[in-house]
Amino acid sequence: MKKSLKVWSALIFFLFLFPIILEQIPSETLEEVEVVVPLNNRQLVYATNIFEPEPQIQQGMRALLFATHSHEAFEPITQQYDGKIAVSHPEANIMKLNETIKSQLEFNGIATEILDVDTSSIMNQKGIPYNKSYDVVRPYVQKSLEEIDYDIVIDIHRDSLKADRTTLTYEGEKYAKIVFVIGGEHNNFKLNQELAERLTAELEQIVPGITRPLVFKAGHGVDGKYNQDLDPRLILIEMGGIGNNEAELNRTSAVLARAVSKVLQKDEE
Template identity: 30%
Template sequence: MKRKIMLLDFGRESKRMRHLLVTGRTFALLSFCSMVFFVMLGIAGMAHQQTTASPVNSMKGFAAAVSSGFFGDMLEMEMPAFQSSRETESFTTKQISSLLMRALTDINPNDPMSLLAGELPGLSANDAFLIRKGIGTDTAVGPEDNAPITYDPIGGLDEGDGTEVSNDGSNPDKDPDQTPVPSDKPAETDDSGNDPGDKGEEEKPTTGGSKVVFVYHSHNRESWYPELTDKSKDPNSSTKNITLVGKRLAEKLEENGVGAQHSDTDYPTAIKNYRWELSYKYSMKTIKEAIASSKDLKFFFDLHRDSQKRKYTTIDINGKSYAQVYFIIGHKNPNWEKNEAFATKIHEALDQKYPGISRGIWGKTAASGNAEYNQSLAEDNVLIEVGGVDNTLAESYRTADALAEVISDIYWEEEKASASKGKAS
């Protein structure tokens, strides 16, 4: 009898132990699931923060990274009547994995240097992110903004007085794939190559004495190898540089009736103890002074010369070579979307009239550049890289003419829309 009672007690204890084990497993499972939930919630928050901060992780960055054929297939799935004429390109597992990795960690699996870029300033200086494609844009080739080796505040980097220009077609880069550098000298009357047609006696619109466009240069000494006497150094010049292209743009805008103001301030001589890395601080003062002196200013353009080689910065249109352009948007500016919308207007207009001249709109975060570029001072403010180190002044002039044409059209369209809206109200 006693043995039966002991066995009965043992059975009760075993049952209790099994119940405790089941309860423990349930608790452990619930704890693990809760931990996973909060970890995933944290990752989602990080991904959201990255998405709102960087164009490469936004839907625009995603859209720019995949082919039009991919979106055509998506539309065909939802709209049976729609037939895409674009060739289908597969969206590989590697692309998906790379996109997720960049979204969560800001590390590019295809670029090992990105592992160090976040910790060592300067390594990611050229890591621009494509926001919007240009026609035929190679998404693997973005703009480069390289600092000069040295800066001599007296004479720049070119030797001599800077007035002698080499147009012998020589090219310091020995890449056999590069197209030859043209030998034509830029003339003040050189047009963009397009026949404007007979406009009759119709009077052109004009802003009168009002200046509505401001053109300036944060890196005012950026020049081109073919235009310098000494091609062994960085292409920078105190006399023959990107300010000439800015002047050309302003003059062409004026010819189109759009009042334009141009700043050719030479910061290395104007600023005591000049430091190249503070360039945008110096140009910010220039912009603020311009705004204070003219309340009519609406459009702002910071013109640069990019550091990419000729094969990435040149296109032939109607038998004439043009310097291609990159549009740069700083994502440290909280209202960068508005600046990007302005750049998009110009980019799309260029694509219509000069297909291929725009290499797209690119964004930069604080990890890959200044990230602000004074664009918070005005919504219609954009940085434009015109050509590269191997382009010529003649090619850059043609591009300035093209920019002036589309910018003028955009300005007058906006003025017309504003006037119509005023009448309606």
């Protein structure tokens, strides 16, 4: 009888202490834990410092990126790179931005390739003048288009304007503004223009004010085509200007990739 009483007493004592013990055990929910993952694991940020897991690339959505003016650079980035303020640089240039855009497009489910050609280096080596840049890059773009049917082809540039005209502050964050350039001297330019206008609408839905008015170029003194005659899905984007920094360009890259994904998904539907 005494042994039975001791057992019951011990059980009652344990049940009394159990809630107190539970309170001492640390508990964390998924929402309470902030996990920061290095960029080299290809987990990407959308305009913040919170990283999200990379989704699977969706079948049938493919993009090609290239830079006709491959050495175009941003002054804050070149200064950070080697202490020199420059608008053209053989290493810290627009081609690095293409790598960021590629990562963001893939984060949004679009298989993306970068055209592996440094146009400016080729021109410097052969003594080709700057105004022939679109002619130099053209055969490389043409070859890629013959091999793969891309959903979108983007030629990335930066504007020569200063930061006060190419920067937007929205909800406390700064973004590099985007402008689309359309060459009007070919028969199908309206198709390129239509795609640029659809992207503009999506970009404005995500971050109002992030785009500048579309630039239409034709006539004496301009290229007039910008290789857009090669494909109705080829667009030329000027992202920011010489004074935009890496953080601003990264935020805009994320917004651009999201807008591209939305447009392409609507095309599939």
